[in-house]
Amino acid sequence: MADNGKELLDFSYSRMDMFRTCPMKYKFRYVDKMKELPKGFFFFGSAIHSALEFLYKGDSPVFPTVEQVCSAFMEFWLSRPLSQQGFRTAEEADRKRDEGIAMLKEYYRVNKDSFKRAFLTERMFRFEIDGLLVTAISDRIDYQGDGKILITDYKTGRDIRRTPDQLYMYQKVAECNPELPELIAERLGVHVPEIKISQMLYYHVPTNKKYYFDRAGDDQIKKFWDDALATAEEMRAGRFEPSPSESNCRWCDFKAYCPVYGGSGKAPAQDTDSSGAASGTEGTGPLFYGIRSAGEETAAERQNVSLLQLLNRCGDLEERKNVIDRELKILCGRIAELNLTAGEYNTGRYTASLGMKSSWKTDSRDAVISLLREYNLYDRACTLTMSGIVALLNSSDIPVDFREKMKKLLRREEQTTVTVKKNPPPM
Ligand code: SF4
Structure with missing residues (x-):
């Protein structure tokens, strides 16, 4: 005192x-x-x-x-x-x-x-x-x-x-x-x-x-x-207003908890060191979480903060991936315009293999199917695909015993999909 x-x-x-x-x-x-x-x-x-x-x-x-x-x-x-x-x-x-x-x-x-x-x-x-x-x-x-x-x-x-x-x-x-x-x-x-x-x-x-x-x-x-x-x-007085700016926030380690970036403004409950005190020198070295009162933050809040962190990371990576995909597409287009022959090109840093990949497309799917059927070639042309079989299972006109037998042969795997969209920057 x-x-x-x-x-x-x-x-x-x-x-x-x-x-x-x-x-x-x-x-x-x-x-x-x-x-x-x-x-x-x-x-x-x-x-x-x-x-x-x-x-x-x-x-x-x-x-x-x-x-x-x-x-x-x-x-x-x-x-x-x-x-x-x-x-x-x-x-x-x-x-x-x-x-x-x-x-x-x-x-x-x-x-x-x-x-x-x-x-x-x-x-x-x-x-x-x-x-x-x-x-x-x-x-x-x-x-x-x-x-x-x-x-x-x-x-x-x-x-x-x-x-x-x-x-x-x-x-x-x-x-x-x-x-x-x-x-x-x-x-x-x-x-x-x-x-x-x-x-x-x-x-x-x-x-x-x-x-x-x-x-x-x-x-x-x-x-x-x-x-x-x-x-x-x-x-x-505890006046802890955030003061965001490019230079302030760029290296800030607390973004995930900051209200400016969608956080709650509260720190997550963390382990304390045995003394509960900060260690190291001011502004340098490893520093430790201090003591928080029990129950100050609920498990749900903690889970929510960690979810936000994970989703923010997904969003950041998705954004980078989109930028990279776009640039790669543009670069491939520019390389195609050079009309090079297929083969390997060594840049010193990379060896690039240039090839040509072609694929068939149609705008008349029904006509193609009719033609195949007319010549009894439909079964030969259709290869085994999982999406085809699943579509068959979901059809209402297939025999019940066929559906049951087929289900026993299949395995269903669940995969979580996450779609992230960039929010507009805070005003
Ligand atoms: S991210 Fe939040 S806490 Fe960190 S410097 Fe920016 S405004 Fe301050």
Whole structure:
């Protein structure tokens, strides 16, 4: 419970960012504690962070060798099976693994002459500010004397884009952190009245470029924090309206439950982990379903959600199949216009067999049958087909004993057919 009598609210930059992007997505992720699918880029980033943590943590003046740093990376990589790494294919995973090793080797080469032990690495802080239970993770903190610190954030993605809010959040959390002065006193024997950020550094590992940012002014931080508190009030009030857009929804793992896409807005009841708590770091890693009250969702609702998921998948595949069939038909028509001779054509990627298939058609079915009968050739021309026999069984003028005997010779197999039609997009 916070000093103002309100419940403490779990808060972090990731949570705030997700709520501002789509409150409904935030609800699924952080209120309902639903899992997100593993993402390859998060896994890759975590593996690099883990190797850099191994490199810098500890007190020994001797740093690990580049081989040891790469082994730490591989140890992390192999700690999770391929199915949980989030890559689309084994080839993509292999490529990213090799890319990670090469990236670390280059990082080591560029920085080895200036290696310096960090004051803290990969440190998670969790403490209360203004009724919020704030969680923040720092990749690296260096103490620079006089209560000043440098915070480093290792970036492993394609670009270095960061919103000012992320910088402000780092600063607010670092300067309000009650643990930092204690840690400095404990480890360095220095008592500082307050902590101030000197600078923040974004280190782009793929290019080994450094981006320094100066400390923001107190007025900027106050404005940022007032806005953050307003967002927290919205979270508390449970205003979880969906905010659909192409960019928001494209990678959303909760579409099947989202009202915009025909879902109920409720999460399905799922297994909880033994603690019932979320695990992993904010915004990355595997996360677990939280506790739901018993009976909150009926079995029928669960079944309905799963049916919707299956039907949506059928619809998506049917749509793709139609597009592919249409394109194949057009391509076959264009190939036919080239008047090529039958045979095999090798494209390098494919070997295509070109042939000619012809079939007879008639627009005078009755006349054809009459002619066959006139020459007593009808029985010879009609081959045994199941649909012909079934039609015979359904005829009212056949002997009853024939129908019974024939039924004993046949087997009826049921196959569910599903026809899906695309709905118009939501307004
Ligand atoms: S599908 Fe779109 S609108 Fe629905 S929760 Fe996800 S991001 Fe929000």
